[in-house]
Amino acid sequence: MDNNDFPILHQKVNDEDLVYLDNAATTQKPKQVVEAMEKFYYNDNANVHRGVHTLAERSTEQFEAAREKVRKFINAKSNKEIIFTKGTTDSLNMIAQSYGENIHEGDEIVISIMEHHSNLIPWQQLAIKKHATLRYIGLTDDGELDMAEAKKLINDKTKIVSVAQVSNVLGVINPVKKLAELAHAHGAVMVVDGAQSAPHMPIDVQALDCDFFAFSGHKMLSETGIGVLYGKEELLNDMTPVEYGGEMIEFVKKYDTTWNDLPWKFEAGTPNIAGAISLGYAIDYLNEIGMQKIFDYEQQIVDYVLPKLLAIDDLEVYGPTDPTKHTAVISFNLKGLHPHDLATGLDMEGVAVRAGHHCAQPLMTYLGLSATARASFYFYNTLADADKLVEAIKATKEFFKHGTI
Amino acid sequence: MALSRMDDLYRQVILDHSDNPHHHGELPDATNNIELKNPTCGDVLKLDLNIEDGVIKDAAFSGYGCTISQASASMMTDAVIGKTTDDAEQMVQTFSNMIIGEDVDTDSLEDAAVLEGVSKFPARIKCATLAWKALHKAMNKEESE
Structure with missing residues (x-):
C-alpha cells in the first residue's frame, strides 16, 4: 500500500x-478528501434541508449521500439509523443521556476496565444520577477481556453493556458479538465503542447485533468534529432528543413540539455539513482499498513488529503477546x-x-x-516505519543509559 | 543523528538530578503542602515546605513523573531552601520567563538554570514548570489560610 496520497x-x-x-x-488526510472539501466549499456550500435554491439542494444531496455511504460502510438496515454527531465522545454521551432515561435505581451497567474515558464517564455519571450500579469486566493475565467474568457480571439487573471493540491502549480486539448475545439474553442493550475498530476492519452492525455503535471520522481519514451514532431504529424511535433547536422538529407550537423523523430528530442545529461529506469521501477512499485488505495489511505489520518489540531488553509491551490477538495499537514502556x-x-x-x-x-x-x-499504525505505514520505531527505541534507551549518544 | 539534539534537553546535570533527586520525600511537620497533577500525562507532584518567619527552612517532594519534572523538582528544592518567600516568588517568575525563552538573569536559579534548554521543546515545558507552580501554590496557600 502506498502513501503518495498523503503529502x-x-x-x-x-x-x-x-x-x-x-x-x-x-x-492524516489523503489529497482526495482535502480536495473534495475544497471543491465543496468552492462550488456547492449552503445550509442543508432548508433552502429551495440550487446550492441548498446540492449541499443537501451530498450530505444525505454521505449518510448512505456510512450506512453501507457499517451495513446498517436504514439511513434512519445513522445520526451524524461531533464524534465518538458525542455519540456515547447521547446514548447515555437519552437511552439512559430508561435506567432506574438498582439497575446495573456493565463496562470494561479498558474503556476510554469517553465510554466510561458517561456511564459512571449516569449511574450516580440514577442510583444505578456500574460494574467493570476485568482482564485476563494476557491482557484480554475476561469473558468468564463478563458472564458472571451480566445478569437480569443489567440494562446496558458498553465495551470498545478495540482497546485504544492494549490493542486487543474484544468479542463484542458474544457480549451482545450475553446482554440480549438478559434483556440489556449492547453499546459498541467503535472508535478504534471502524477505521481498521470491516464492520457489520447487523452481524454484531449491537444496539448502538459509535465512531469518529478523524480517525479514518476524515475531518475532526464529525462522527456517527448508529442505533437500531426501534430503539431510536422511542428515545427523546438530547438537543433541541432547528431542524429536529416537525411542528413547534407555543407550549408543545413534535419531533422530526429519524435521523434528523437527533441532529439539532446546522450539522457539520462539510465534515459529513468529507467522511463520505474518506469511506470511498477506504472502500477503494477494501477494509479486509486494510485489516490484513495491518496484521502483517503487527506480526512483524510485535516480536521485535518484545525482544528489546527492558521494554515492557502491554496487551496480548500473540500477534493474532493484537491490532496495530501497541503500548510500551x-x-x-x-x-x-x-x-x-x-x-x-x-x-x-x-x-x-491515553484517556x-x-x-x-x-x-x-x-x-x-x-505507537499506532495505519495502512499507509510500512514495515520500514516499524523498523524505524524499533531502532529509535533502542537509540533512546542507549541515550538514557549513557546520558548522551 | 537527530537524537543528538536531546543533549540540549537532557544535560548531564539534569539526568543526575533525576537519577538521584535531592530532597526527595516528605516533611512530617510541613507548614505548607500541595499536590499538583499534570492532567495530560497523569504525573503527580507532592511538595512539602517548612516556612518560618517568611523563610523556607526546608522543602521535600514526592510523587512520580518524567526525567524533566523530577529533575526540576530536585533543582527547585535545592535552590529555594534558605530563601525568603519573597525571593522564592521572584525565582518562580524568573523560571517562568526563562522557560518560555525570554532573556533573563538566571543566576538565582542555581542548577535549575540549565533547564533553559527545555524552551526549545514546547511539549515539555509543562514538565519543567510543575515544581515551580507547586512552590508558588504552596507558598500562597499559607497566606490564604
Whole structure:
C-alpha cells in the first residue's frame, strides 16, 4: 500500500524522515478528501434541508449521500439509523443521556476496565444520577477481556453493556458479538465503542447485533468534529432528543413540539455539513482499498513488529503477546524511563508516538502504571516505519543509559 | 543523528538530578503542602515546605513523573531552601520567563538554570514548570489560610 496520497507524511521532522505512528489519536488526510472539501466549499456550500435554491439542494444531496455511504460502510438496515454527531465522545454521551432515561435505581451497567474515558464517564455519571450500579469486566493475565467474568457480571439487573471493540491502549480486539448475545439474553442493550475498530476492519452492525455503535471520522481519514451514532431504529424511535433547536422538529407550537423523523430528530442545529461529506469521501477512499485488505495489511505489520518489540531488553509491551490477538495499537514502556522522555527521544528520531494515560486512567491504575508510550499504525505505514520505531527505541534507551549518544 | 539534539534537553546535570533527586520525600511537620497533577500525562507532584518567619527552612517532594519534572523538582528544592518567600516568588517568575525563552538573569536559579534548554521543546515545558507552580501554590496557600 502506498502513501503518495498523503503529502504530510513526506517531510523531515528534526532532520529525520517523519514516521507518523499516532494514528489511534488521529489519522492524516489523503489529497482526495482535502480536495473534495475544497471543491465543496468552492462550488456547492449552503445550509442543508432548508433552502429551495440550487446550492441548498446540492449541499443537501451530498450530505444525505454521505449518510448512505456510512450506512453501507457499517451495513446498517436504514439511513434512519445513522445520526451524524461531533464524534465518538458525542455519540456515547447521547446514548447515555437519552437511552439512559430508561435506567432506574438498582439497575446495573456493565463496562470494561479498558474503556476510554469517553465510554466510561458517561456511564459512571449516569449511574450516580440514577442510583444505578456500574460494574467493570476485568482482564485476563494476557491482557484480554475476561469473558468468564463478563458472564458472571451480566445478569437480569443489567440494562446496558458498553465495551470498545478495540482497546485504544492494549490493542486487543474484544468479542463484542458474544457480549451482545450475553446482554440480549438478559434483556440489556449492547453499546459498541467503535472508535478504534471502524477505521481498521470491516464492520457489520447487523452481524454484531449491537444496539448502538459509535465512531469518529478523524480517525479514518476524515475531518475532526464529525462522527456517527448508529442505533437500531426501534430503539431510536422511542428515545427523546438530547438537543433541541432547528431542524429536529416537525411542528413547534407555543407550549408543545413534535419531533422530526429519524435521523434528523437527533441532529439539532446546522450539522457539520462539510465534515459529513468529507467522511463520505474518506469511506470511498477506504472502500477503494477494501477494509479486509486494510485489516490484513495491518496484521502483517503487527506480526512483524510485535516480536521485535518484545525482544528489546527492558521494554515492557502491554496487551496480548500473540500477534493474532493484537491490532496495530501497541503500548510500551522502557523500564526506568518515563514515557514522555521516551516519546521525546522518538520524536528527535522523527517517530511520532503518543505518551500519557491515553484517556484510560482506570486501566492505568489497574495495570499499576501512570502512563505508557503508544505507537499506532495505519495502512499507509510500512514495515520500514516499524523498523524505524524499533531502532529509535533502542537509540533512546542507549541515550538514557549513557546520558548522551 | 537527530537524537543528538536531546543533549540540549537532557544535560548531564539534569539526568543526575533525576537519577538521584535531592530532597526527595516528605516533611512530617510541613507548614505548607500541595499536590499538583499534570492532567495530560497523569504525573503527580507532592511538595512539602517548612516556612518560618517568611523563610523556607526546608522543602521535600514526592510523587512520580518524567526525567524533566523530577529533575526540576530536585533543582527547585535545592535552590529555594534558605530563601525568603519573597525571593522564592521572584525565582518562580524568573523560571517562568526563562522557560518560555525570554532573556533573563538566571543566576538565582542555581542548577535549575540549565533547564533553559527545555524552551526549545514546547511539549515539555509543562514538565519543567510543575515544581515551580507547586512552590508558588504552596507558598500562597499559607497566606490564604
